[in-house]
Amino acid sequence: MSEYDTVSAEVEHEEEIPEDHPRYEDLLTRHRIERGVEKGITHLQGMHAEGRGSAFDYLLGEETIPSAVEAERAAAAHLLLADHPVLSINGNVAALVPAEMVELADVVDADLEVNLFNRTPERLEAIADHLREHGAEDVKGLEADARIPRLDHQRAKVDADGIYDADVVVVPLEDGDRAEALAEMGKTEIVIDLNPLSRSPQVAEVPIVDNIIRAVPNITEHARDLADASGEELEAIVKEFDRKRALEAAEERIRSGL
Numbered sequence: 001m002s003e004y005d006t007v008s009a010e011v012e013h014e015e016e017i018p019e020d021h022p023r024y025e026d027l028l029t030r031h032r033i034e035r036g037v038e039k040g041i042t043h044l045q046g047m048h049a050e051g052r053g054s055a056f057d058y059l060l061g062e063e064t065i066p067s068a069v070e071a072e073r074a075a076a077a078h079l080l081l082a083d084h085p086v087l088s089i090n091g092n093v094a095a096l097v098p099a100e101m102v103e104l105a106d107v108v109d110a111d112l113e114v115n116l117f118n119r120t121p122e123r124l125e126a127i128a129d130h131l132r133e134h135g136a137e138d139v140k141g142l143e144a145d146a147r148i149p150r151l152d153h154q155r156a157k158v159d160a161d162g163i164y165d166a167d168v169v170v171v172p173l174e175d176g177d178r179a180e181a182l183a184e185m186g187k188t189e190i191v192i193d194l195n196p197l198s199r200s201p202q203v204a205e206v207p208i209v210d211n212i213i214r215a216v217p218n219i220t221e222h223a224r225d226l227a228d229a230s231g232e233e234l235e236a237i238v239k240e241f242d243r244k245r246a247l248e249a250a251e252e253r254i255r256s257g258l
């Protein structure tokens, strides 16, 4: 038995997870989701989503594959070109990357909007508070004064001056119905999802098949790198990105390991 075998069960604070553990990122992810559930941020179903994601990440080799690097750069270009970019936050996203989403919003001048599948006033407030604790100044999603067409009442709720008005939306770990409905509204969707066969990445203009823990800091880094790029340069990056090839490359990696 290795010295690491009992790490996940014993950890109280994430600093206790040894960074040189071979499954460090996976343990960190699990720990953050468990804390999210305890804090009332993440729904229990979020644990199932996390389990599915973890399996795909394992098959991807738990690293950002080259096609995801391209997708993350294209995402940064889209966000910099956007008139009104919005980053959508659900319970898993808030638990896993709160500070990273706040930082990305800051760098590309985007709004943050809480958008929940299992929507309760308590969870909305808990997530908004959690984001504020991580530096967010303005958190949207609490007004819910507009509706996404063709979705049932609860899942359709968005802010009129947030996602409803956005031209580019980042929707990580999103359920397929809502991703389809947002795409039908004509929005440019950037989806982060470890399963390339899931409906959400399938309908996204930019599907990023990568763990959100790696993807969000990567997009931010690309956005910083492209901060002085001209509109034409950004348009060229957007145009060059091939969504179909990115999805195929991710599926190929998962199926063959190559």
Ligand code: ATP
Pocket (backbone or CB within 6 Å): 029, 049, 050, 051, 052, 053, 054, 056, 096, 173, 174, 175, 176, 177, 192, 193, 194, 195, 198, 199, 200, 201, 210, 211, 212, 213
């Ligand atoms: P569909 O999009 O067809 O509704 P689903 O029901 O599997 O698919 P959900 O449970 O709504 O999807 O969302 C969870 C998705 O998020 C899964 O596809 C899972 O692979 C992905 N996921 C979970 N954890 C992460 C993570 N840390 N980073 C990126 N993606 C993740």
